[in-house]
Amino acid sequence: MSDIHANSLSDTGPAEAGFGDFVALLKPRVMSLVVFTALVGLLVAPVSLHPLVAFTCVLFIALGAGASGALNMWWDADIDQVMRRTKGRPIPAGLVQPGEALGFGLALSGLAVMMLWLAANTLAALLLAFTIFFYAVVYSMWLKRSTPQNIVIGGAAGAFPPMIGWVCATGSISVEAVLMFMLIFMWTPPHFWSLALFMNSDYEKAGVPMLTVTHGKRVTRNHILVYTVALVPFALATGFTSIGGPVYLAVSAVLNAGFLWGAWKIWRRDEAAAEADGYATEKAVFKFSLLYLFLHFVALLAEAALHSYGFGDW
Numbered sequence: 001m002s003d004i005h006a007n008s009l010s011d012t013g014p015a016e017a018g019f020g021d022f023v024a025l026l027k028p029r030v031m032s033l034v035v036f037t038a039l040v041g042l043l044v045a046p047v048s049l050h051p052l053v054a055f056t057c058v059l060f061i062a063l064g065a066g067a068s069g070a071l072n073m074w075w076d077a078d079i080d081q082v083m084r085r086t087k088g089r090p091i092p093a094g095l096v097q098p099g100e101a102l103g104f105g106l107a108l109s110g111l112a113v114m115m116l117w118l119a120a121n122t123l124a125a126l127l128l129a130f131t132i133f134f135y136a137v138v139y140s141m142w143l144k145r146s147t148p149q150n151i152v153i154g155g156a157a158g159a160f161p162p163m164i165g166w167v168c169a170t171g172s173i174s175v176e177a178v179l180m181f182m183l184i185f186m187w188t189p190p191h192f193w194s195l196a197l198f199m200n201s202d203y204e205k206a207g208v209p210m211l212t213v214t215h216g217k218r219v220t221r222n223h224i225l226v227y228t229v230a231l232v233p234f235a236l237a238t239g240f241t242s243i244g245g246p247v248y249l250a251v252s253a254v255l256n257a258g259f260l261w262g263a264w265k266i267w268r269r270d271e272a273a274a275e276a277d278g279y280a281t282e283k284a285v286f287k288f289s290l291l292y293l294f295l296h297f298v299a300l301l302a303e304a305a306l307h308s309y310g311f312g313d314w
Contacts, residue, residue: 021095022104025073026066033293034065034161040297041165041180044243044304049169056119057168061161064112064128068157070105071136074098076144079206085199105136120168127167131160145207148214155188156181162297179238180300186231187293190224190263194286197221197266198279217274221267228263232256235296243300245307251299255292262288 038061042054049057073080073091081092090096109132117125139154147153162180167173196203196212197220203210211220235256239249262285269281 018095021090022070024090025070025096025101025104026063027069027073030069030158031062031065033158035062036294037180037184037297038062038161038165040300041162041177042169043165044176044300045166045169046242047169053119054168057116057124058165060112060116060119061128061164061168063108064116064132065161067105067108067112068132068135070101070108071132072140074101074105075136075140077101079208082205083202085202116164116168121171123171123173124164124167127160127164131157131164134160145209148209148211150209151192151211152189155185155192158188159184176238176241176243179234179241182234183231183238183296184293186227186234187289189227190231190259191286191289191293193220193224193227194266194282194289197274197282198286217271221269225263225267228259232260238296238300243303245303247306248296248299248303251295251302255295258288259285259292 035058039054039058042049042057073089076086077089077091077098080086080089086092091098091101109129113125113129113132116128135154135157139150139157143150143154159181162184163173163177166177166180193211196210197217200210200212200217203213211223235252236249238244239246239252262281265281266285274282
């Protein structure tokens with residue numbers, strides 16, 4: 001850990017960490033998305049698992065994601081304490097000591113990977129191990145503080161769970177798994193850049209080279225539109241695979257039209273208008289982006305249910 005980590009956290013003093021503090025290290029809200037997308041990836045796969053095995057697989061994928069969150073909070077504790085939305089996290093708040101978070105994250109990482117290997121297969125375990133490494137080391141320790149493309153490349157970590165769920169069931173990677181990965185991977189930049197537009201002061205104070213900080217909000221607005229346009233083909237293409245169908249395509253068409261419209265509105269805005277209304281459009285698009293991803297995976301579940309009864313096949 002760098003000197004700034006040690007120095008900036010030395011004044012927090014000893015603390016008695018409680019169970020809830022360690023749960024908070026796992027980033028429960030992020031974990032809920034991981035659990036859902038991994039579960040969908042597992043359920044839409046052409047191979048059925050015993051419910052207990054499926055539950056075990058999703059549980060340890062979730063713990064792996066939580067381990068990534070703990071390691072991220074350990075490394076980012078210095079910038080978390082100066083950002084408005086993160087200063088209440090367990091380490092900057094003095095509720096958990098950095099060493100405790102590091103040990104907790106490493107232990108959970110090992111447990112999650114080993115148990116997924118036992119419950120599923122080697123490929124699934126390797127993908128989970130790579131995901132943890134990618135988020136904790138490649139993204140948190142390298143990309144986040146070194147390049148405005150941090151969220152573009154780093155978004156891969158959040159895109160792996162449905163692929164891992166699919167691999168737990170099938171033991172292999174297919175075009176369906178890749179498209180689920182690409183759906184989240186391409187969604188991540190416009191989602192987070194929408195947030196960055198109205199949380200830019202936090203990133204400036206923390207010295208994080210988010211695109212809004214390094215290139216300005218006008219460039220960020222351009223990127224949001226470009227990446228949203230690039231997202232659409234991947235979202236729609238999923239509808240033409242074995243896990244898609246007319247229901248998914250109808251839902252995806254509506255959601256992509258809405259996301260494109262939101263990105264267009266963000267692109268057209270100037271900063272004076274945005275500041276005048278408190279970035280209302282940007283906040284609305286950010287919230288819609290969450291619904292966008294959730295409903296795409298709900299539609300995949302709906303198609304899986306229809307397929308199981310002989311409906312919805314092309």
